[in-house]
Amino acid sequence: GQSLEQPSEVTAVEGAIVQINCTYQTSGFYGLSWYQQHDGGAPTFLSYNALDGLEETGRFSSFLSRSDSYGYLLLQELQMKDSASYFCAVIRAGNMLTFGGGTRLMVKP
């Protein structure tokens, strides 16, 4: 089966940097994705890592270590609008996504 573990909640202040970790166990691993979801909204794609290393997209970066079955999402220069839930998701055979439990990020002024 598949399982993904990530912290349930993280709190940080505006302007800070926060890292959300994700460990996974899965068969047929293709890559690790990150999605953002605001309350009542649909998930939106943030990043994808298929190979080891760091991918940077503006204020957001994502890292993957396939040997450690581990990845993280790094959010820099936090803004109030970044308050949302963040999900790591494994892409597996059949192009199916399996989501982690989600991390609720609260950004305080």
Added chain:
Amino acid sequence: GAVVSQHPSWVICKSGTSVKIECRSLDFQATTMFWYRQFPKQSLMLMATSNEGSKATYEQGVEKDKFLINHASLTLSTLTVTSAHPEDSSFYICSARDRTGPNYGYTFGSGTRLTVV
């Protein structure tokens, strides 16, 4: 970018009735669409994979006779919740991937909040 349109955005129905949810890929062809269910403050759980022109593949524990999926064209997939009960109340979301896109990002519909009373 790729857009998936989902309707309705919310629906309230009486227990025992059926509800149909539609998902359309607006500017790309989606041979495969995925249907998820999300309970409040929980993760997205994959219900089924919808394949154009063939039967859907359901995840373990999902009743195929209760959640009917039809994917009659490359741009339209529907989920029908039959004989709905209050425990079916949830947020239902579809997603698809534009294979011509630059990355492995999946596009999600805006979701349908179903309340069964």
